[in-house]
Amino acid sequence: MSSPAPKSPEQSDKSRKYDRQIRLWGEHGQSLLESSTICLLNATALGCEVLKSLVLPGIGGFTIVDGNVVTEDDLGINFFLDASFLGQSKARACMQLLQELNTDVNGDFVDESVDWILSNRPAFFDTFDVVIASNLNEKALWGLSDRLWEANIPFIYCRSLGFFGSIRLQIKEHCVIESHPDNRQYDLRLEQPFPALQKHFESTEITSKVPWLLVLNKFLQVWRQKYGGHFPANYKQKSELKEMIRAAMTADEENYEEAIKAVNTALGGGNVPSSIKSIFQDNACTNLNKQSSPFWIITKALKEFVENDNNGLLPLPGVLPDMTADTEPYITLQNIYRQQALHDADNVYRKCQKYLKELGLPEDTISEKTVRLFCKEAAGLAVLRGTKISDENAKSSNILSFVDDLEIQGTLAEHYVALRAYERFVSECGNVPGECYVENDVKELKTVASKMLSDWGVHASISDDLIHEICRYGGSEIHSISAFIGGCVAQEVIKIVTKQYKPIDNTFLYNAITSETTTFKL
């Protein structure tokens, strides 16, 4: 089959500049990123490091809110300031030096404090895709948490204090289609071959030139005949199947070797994982309404397809791993999988159209392309439901399950409580613990922490060493700790905006002294 000489597509300047990241989140991820606007509250070094790793990959725009002016202290921590800005608005200075990193990005600033915005312009936040904050006192943090929860705007609060850091994500609901699992399992349907595959199996002669899938299927059927139609489930049974294939080898056929290697991983495709089962049972899926997002409408269609049309199996992703074989038998097999995947996706798409009609929503709410992607990624769909930061003090909060234990000392849960006590100290005392006098503040911070724990009704306590270390820091922000947390936060923002990869759920802690991190759900 000859075709006219193809012409190289023009590579746009942007496409070349962002090449190394588009290879990860694709053109569609990049365009979501480019249309996002991010708000940063308080131009700390940490906040600016977050923005740096967002401006570089090309978000649409950002706004910095900070009511302070640049001081000499700031120059030693924040890279996005220099001496020429001393005494001027910190929000504007950081905005200028950050925007300069990438002319595609719009920068803006407001030189007012977070407290002022909260009380005078509460609707200010509503237009942003994500709000990021650091260095708030407890009162401002709770006020902001309430406001952003109500406005349904994802909020990340991050801390960098001495050699400790933390990230807390507050998001009502977050749905991920492309979770990009690290070790993708191929879904090959060997146990329940669809008709076209079954026909192909029956009509193809097994030679040394065909893909291992056909070899494996042949011996799988032999094994099943011996064992009453069952499939090999345990190590012993799989080993026997492997031996069976090995015994049939006449030379060192590569496809037989590959079939033996694949025995352990080739089975089990198509089953609905428990994570997807719970998404199917989610209220948002079972009770569609006019406000339902495309994600939930497609999920409902998917559920109906799985339960009513496909024997309880997911739609076929249609992706085949490479297998040593001649070109023709491989491509033929690949096309059989791809055709079936299109067929399954088309069925799901028609169900989506039916639901859209029932809900009185326009047909183009959901495209065929989206449904195809959805079906291909069905086994990895993820839904994250978050909690409100200001609820952490409630008796029902998850925090109690982490601290209601005398063993918290020496764990990162202890650090979390200590960082929370630090914020309460700032709210109550109006200064930072250890700013001037370490010893006095050690006593005071200990009291604040004990009171906080007893208010939660738990008997745990914070070690004197940790209290002392926090006071020793005197509110210090250390650049490399901010840069570490800043990079992490930026990536979480990218995950939220592109709706790809799974974000943290929902609290991350970093101890740079020991190089330990942990994540827990509050």
Place this chain on the structure above:
Amino acid sequence: MAADILSVLSGSPNPLTSLNSKRWNSLRHILERPGPFCKSDFTASAENLEALQTVLKILVIGAGGLGCELLKDLAMMGFGNLHVIDMDTIELSNLNRQFLFRRKDLGLSKAECAARFINERVPTCHVTSHFAKIQDFDESFYSQFHIIVCGLDSIVARRWINGMLISMLDYNEDGSVDPSTIIPLIDGGTEGFKGNARVILPGLTSCIECTLDLFPPQVTYPLCTIANTPRLPEHCIEYVKIIQWEKENPFSAPLDGDDPQHVAWVYERSLERANQYNISGITYRLVQGVIKNIIPAVASTNAVIAAACATEVFKLGTSCYDNMNNYMNFNDIEGIYTYTYPPEKSDTCLACSNTPQDLNVDDPNTTTLDDLIKILCESQRFQLKSPGLTTIIDGKNKTLYMSAVKSIEQQTRANLTMSLAELGLYDGASIMVSDVNMPTTIQLILKYHPNEVEMK
């Protein structure tokens, strides 16, 4: 080591008066107040900041994604005297993460641009740039630094600097390392959303060579697949890259992945070949990726890994805390995950074991010199590129094979097909091996195991 560092005097690029500036308030709390988690030999004092500013000399290798971050981080952590080496120039696709460069800098030296930016932005830090390869410098250059940090994308370069720092070690009579000859190596690496940071104390902890198997294997396709039975778009691109380009030589030049005309030619031919075999999925981006072996990269991962490295440099330089022990893996594909552990120092490490290692051979009568070279190139343990081999026979140096110098290659080529026995190499003979991966030659001892399975 801290005392050691303080005893070394070097010219300060920064006036001491700046030590009183309020810009140091944050670092001062860490350096001038004692704390319960500090390293046992840490003394809280103003001298710590002074040492950072005026005494310590740090070398950053690489001014790319990690290097830009490292220079910023170290400058902001109070280090006053940095050097940076990089042989590359700035490209458009660097700008999504290498934040010290702008559009106007395209084509300029990365090392020079990065140094200029830091010097302008951070008046308390002076960066000296070297637009060069690491192999251009010798021991006398590397010995001036107290700590070396690597932000490299090349395994060859990592092995080379690792070998260099190990070759600079002195050993006491009992075989232990003389600690005053140790220059710590902090190494960072990233690929997409994954990365690692590690602390190497040459001779004491595991080194790059001890843990060669931690690097992901390179993807290669068998030549017969590429030529006869292509199944993936990559197979078609490799065919055009390896076979068709050679044959047609369309621009009378070697294939250059940065030349749009070259890439376009490969794209068009690859698409033709793919159509011929009904293979789908050829895109311009994929073609470029295969030609240049592009590794995806984002700003955030580089920021995280460089920061972890800078934190360790700071701990080493100030003794404020113990270093991490000693290798951290990072991955933020699903949530954020890290794992820190100490890989074991290998007793049979080619670089840091300080004893000649055995090279096991089944039968000297059937093993040719070419077979031996294949072992050195292909085995997981050696992974050499184009080793040169010499030995001593009857007290005289004899070059067995060397590909680097053309005349020697011609003189020694005939040895390749000779067996080890024919070459006069006996059981227990020493072979000296050199390679681009190593700054110095290493000694291997031939061990024959006729009629036995090769043992490790």
